[in-house]
Amino acid sequence: MLDIRYLRDNLEEAEARIKSRGEGYTLAGFRDLDDRKRKLLHANEALKAEKNRLSEEIAKVKDKSTVQQQIAEMRATSQIIKQQDEELKQLDEELRMFLLTVPNLPGSATPLGSSEADNVEVRRWGSAPALDFSPKPHWEVGEALRILDFETGAKLTGARFTLYRGAGARLERALINLMLDLHTEEHGYTEMLPPFMVNRESMTGTGQLPKFEEDLFKMEGLDYYLIPTAEVPVTNIHRDEILKGTDLPVRYAAYTPCFRKEAGSYGKDTRGLIRQHQFNKVELVAFCRPEESSAELERLLGNAEKVLQLLCIHYRVMALCSGDIGFSAAQTYDIEVWLPGQNTFREISSCSNFEDFQARRAAIRFRDGEKKPEFVHTINGSGLAVGRTVVAILENYQQADGSVIIPTVLRPYMGGMERITL
RNA sequence: GGAGAGAUGGCCGAGUCGGCCGAAGGCGCUCGCCUGCUAAGCGAGUAUACUGGGAAACCGGUAUCGAGGGUUCGAAUCCCUCUCUCUCCGCCA
Numbered sequence: 001m002l003d004i005r006y007l008r009d010n011l012e013e014a015e016a017r018i019k020s021r022g023e024g025y026t027l028a029g030f031r032d033l034d035d036r037k038r039k040l041l042h043a044n045e046a047l048k049a050e051k052n053r054l055s056e057e058i059a060k061v062k063d064k065s066t067v068q069q070q071i072a073e074m075r076a077t078s079q080i081i082k083q084q085d086e087e088l089k090q091l092d093e094e095l096r097m098f099l100l101t102v103p104n105l106p107g108s109a110t111p112l113g114s115s116e117a118d119n120v121e122v123r124r125w126g127s128a129p130a131l132d133f134s135p136k137p138h139w140e141v142g143e144a145l146r147i148l149d150f151e152t153g154a155k156l157t158g159a160r161f162t163l164y165r166g167a168g169a170r171l172e173r174a175l176i177n178l179m180l181d182l183h184t185e186e187h188g189y190t191e192m193l194p195p196f197m198v199n200r201e202s203m204t205g206t207g208q209l210p211k212f213e214e215d216l217f218k219m220e221g222l223d224y225y226l227i228p229t230a231e232v233p234v235t236n237i238h239r240d241e242i243l244k245g246t247d248l249p250v251r252y253a254a255y256t257p258c259f260r261k262e263a264g265s266y267g268k269d270t271r272g273l274i275r276q277h278q279f280n281k282v283e284l285v286a287f288c289r290p291e292e293s294s295a296e297l298e299r300l301l302g303n304a305e306k307v308l309q310l311l312c313i314h315y316r317v318m319a320l321c322s323g324d325i326g327f328s329a330a331q332t333y334d335i336e337v338w339l340p341g342q343n344t345f346r347e348i349s350s351c352s353n354f355e356d357f358q359a360r361r362a363a364i365r366f367r368d369g370e371k372k373p374e375f376v377h378t379i380n381g382s383g384l385a386v387g388r389t390v391v392a393i394l395e396n397y398q399q400a401d402g403s404v405i406i407p408t409v410l411r412p413y414m415g416g417m418e419r420i421t422l
Numbered sequence: 423g424g425a426g427a428g429a430u431g432g433c434c435g436a437g438u439c440g441g442c443c444g445a446a447g448g449c450g451c452u453c454g455c456c457u458g459c460u461a462a463g464c465g466a467g468u469a470u471a472c473u474g475g476g477a478a479a480c481c482g483g484u485a486u487c488g489a490g491g492g493u494u495c496g497a498a499u500c501c502c503u504c505u506c507u508c509u510c511c512g513c514c515a
Contacts, residue, residue, distance in 0.1 A: 038473080041484085042483095044484085045472095045473070045474090045484045046483080048483085048484060048485085051496085052483095052484090054496095055441075055495055055496045058495055059496070060441090064495095067495085070495070073495085075494090075495065077495085078495070242470090370451095370452065370468075373470080
């Protein structure tokens, strides 16, 4: 949510910055709505002040029969106030919904551009494995080793669900543990295990609602949603709270499964693990002071990169352009991992600075001493998407004989296993 | 699922027959004093949002005692609905 006072004072500038996202967002209608609301609010409050004043006077009078006239007047005034309250509530709700559907302003560090093609490569790490055979996509590798079973996943549930078997299941679990241990023991994050379903307020706090309801799985008959990312429950841990300035930055790491409808991606990435309705992810979330959020994003990005470095897998970091960043983000880096089986880089992590956009929606603030509370900045990113990391391992570490070497760092988590064979 | 109890400021906790209650008191915290250090003691201050005025310090208005509605000139206090927490019983991983 944008600062309503910023909008009042800088509507044209805000509109221009939002236009750089390319989508058809508009701030038209804001001025009129805001003016009407404030006008009514003033009238309403003046009337209430009068009511309060008179009620106090009536209270002081012992003999109520002498103030029957005033009581009758106040009865009428109360009716007017009630009507105004009703109108005000509607205007407030209208204004709130308007503000909740306006995306964040792209930050100054975000390159301008209209699509994915305008994203800027920041750096590359490592190099593609030298394979002296034609590498296979992970679904072929995984199926041949009988560690990924797409057919049974589909039988159990439907398309975009997968059953991991044996060493495959172990590999997924090993990665989760490796990532959590790394981030908690080396990078200073506190581990959290949140609920996998959240309510509407939490979804609104991080920006999934009200605009993106169609991407979410909702429980029937309940206002509970399956989380599309741990970002939602973990960020909302501090919803409606005022943190101590001295406690910042606050850093949390959480493993959760993630559930996404993937509406509108029919036909895309239909094979393999890349696009599932359910996938595992270790998420990093940070709350910090506004002036520290740029550095915190770089730090968090580095923490996520570290996973791939430990696994010795080639990747690149992309700075997303204004046309490609998400609704709530001001700035985003994607980490794209090299997939030799598909001869391409694929997103394995997305790290964003939301500045005060989520903090304002979720009312997450901090306070230094006796000063006024201020909104924190929130930063989060995948550290990493686990399923896609399995993909990367299967494709990068596949051997000519169809086996897959297990990266050295992972072996302690795999019971010492060095290679997955049939 | 059945029965009951409760929800007040950072925390604990008072609030009688509705008005002088943004709310006693305590703890905590901040500042000052005192003190050889620590502890104790003394004094003052200590919610948030919106809004009007002001360069600012600050001053005024409105709202908020779980949420929403009702009664009333007036509700933390009365009534209704919901949510959550706790206790007991049943069931259950």
